[in-house]
Amino acid sequence: MHMADALLSPAVAGTMYACSALTAGYSVHKIRLENDEKKIPVMGVMGAFVFAAQMINFSIPGTGSSGHLCGSMMLSAILGPEAGFLTMIGVLMVQCLLFADGGLLALGANIWNMAFYGCFIGGMVIWKYMMRNGMSRRKIMAASILGCIMMLQLGAFSVTLETLASGITELPFGIFLAAMQPIHLAIGLVEGLITAAVLIFLYEVRPELLWNYHETGEKKSRLSYKGVIAVLAISAVVIGGLLSLFVSSNPDGLEWSVKQVTGTTELESKGGIYVLADRIQSVTSLLPDYTWKEGNSAGGTTFSGIIGGIVVVVLCIAVCLIIRFFRCRFGDKGNNGKD
Amino acid sequence: MAKIDKAIKDIHTADNTSERNNSVHPVSWLLVTIIYIIAVVSFQKYNIAGLAGMVLYILIQCMWHEISIKDMIKRIWPVFLLTVLVGIANPLFDRTVSAGVLSMATLILKGIFCVTASYILFTHMGIRQICYALRILHFPKELVTILLLMHRYLIVLLKELERMQLAYKLRAPGQRGLHFKTWGSFVGLLLLRSIDRAGEVYDSMQLRGFNGTFQVFPERYNTVRSVAYAAVWCIAILALRIFPVFEMMEAAIWRILNLGV
Incomplete structure (x- = not known):
């Protein structure tokens, strides 16, 4: 140049x-x-x-x-x-x-x-x-x-x-x-x-x-690995358990847009596949709309926040373990093939 | 390898030629060359007749200082290609094709003249003289010291690199360039050796009383000759810039021929 x-x-x-x-x-x-x-x-x-x-x-x-x-x-x-x-x-x-x-x-x-x-x-x-x-x-x-x-x-x-x-x-x-x-x-x-x-x-x-x-x-990270996990866990509990009590009851962006067009945030769905999906969801959703099935209470929202966070962590760990399991097996096979 | 050899040879050649007894002050040389380059690039893009007159400076300098035309052509070649590349679109995009060809030819000539002028300057000025001139022109002493140090260790590092490349080539015959897996370790090792060498250099310099800057001592220059050199050439270059020498020569020849007839 x-x-x-x-x-x-x-x-x-x-x-x-x-x-x-x-x-x-x-x-x-x-x-x-x-x-x-x-x-x-x-x-x-x-x-x-x-x-x-x-x-x-x-x-x-x-x-x-x-x-x-x-x-x-x-x-x-x-x-x-x-x-x-x-x-x-x-x-x-x-x-x-x-x-x-x-x-x-x-x-x-x-x-x-x-x-x-x-x-x-x-x-x-x-x-x-x-x-x-x-x-x-x-x-x-x-x-x-x-x-x-x-x-x-x-x-x-x-x-x-x-x-x-x-x-x-x-x-x-x-x-x-x-x-x-x-x-x-x-x-x-x-x-x-x-x-x-x-x-x-x-x-x-x-x-x-x-x-x-x-x-x-040479700056070491301010927190150790365990410290980071602890901070994240506490944050999840605080946000999911306490701050979730103060969530806005207003519709989110998508719901607001749908309401502007149709006049309601909940659209009615017709047809067999929708009914089947609805039934499955009613069985699997233990905490519908982030509350107890029986009624709306602050305890239900707090519990939903905490349990939701735990379920996400467990799922992520499970996915990581499954990936590691398959990678190890695949890796072993590859090595065996080479040997 | 050939490139490294060539670079080492070029540095040696520049050093050897600059060691000749040069009585003209480096600032005079630098001044004349800069004025010449400015004069060359200031020509209008269609004024090829006027620009052609500037070749006289090159010819006189080459004959005076016995500069190898072969070496000069080697220097000019990359710039020739670059200017052709930049100017190749001129015939297509200029007002007319002939105007485009003219502007392209002017561009190529400008490139050739400027590189040749720089080459003539630096075949007669070693790095020591250049640094001396830079100090007189109030360049920062840090920069001048860096230049001197770079020049001093350039050959050492180039030879180091040559040895490393030879070793690499013997272990990887027929391979073009350095394999990407060895990019880091090869250049990194050269870098580490350079830094270690820099440390040793610094220690030895300190033992010899280094205080942060090199002293560039003035050499014996003939002041009258230096001033005369700069004055004569500046006037000549300005004359070449103002008057279209070749057109005037052509007119004069025709006049003589007509008188003869």
């Missing part, structure tokens, strides 16, 4: 330089506030790492093609968004200055398109938000994929806008956008998978290297 100088007019290039310079200024300010001498060498070596990692071809399963790494999302997940942004500027400058990859005039636009979105949207928004209650493999996978897709979609959108604003191509906006976005969706997915694979590896081997790990990563 490195833009060449020819794709930008001087005005657009200058604007993008200004935007990138402002963000770089903010990042430098934040790094200076941190006052961590060790961070600068780490940023330098991490930049060299990203540059080296971009040389690796990742084979994409089932396509016969291969993908590459951009790296800004990964850098943010390791160094933080500000340090990641500055490191990405270093990477893009070396690519531009030493390898003529991306134009000198277009450097500001390239920094914005490839570093800003990855570091500040992918890192500061998505990664930080998803990891606020601690890290897990699934969260890392989701944040990496989402972050990389967002980064590449926004980057591709910016490329389209910048090129059109420069008056370089005669392609209509819609066609240009339709050409750019889908391909970058696929690239973003591959980049996200690569980033996730590396970050999960890091999480398992050296989790302290990940950004925000010390602050939130």
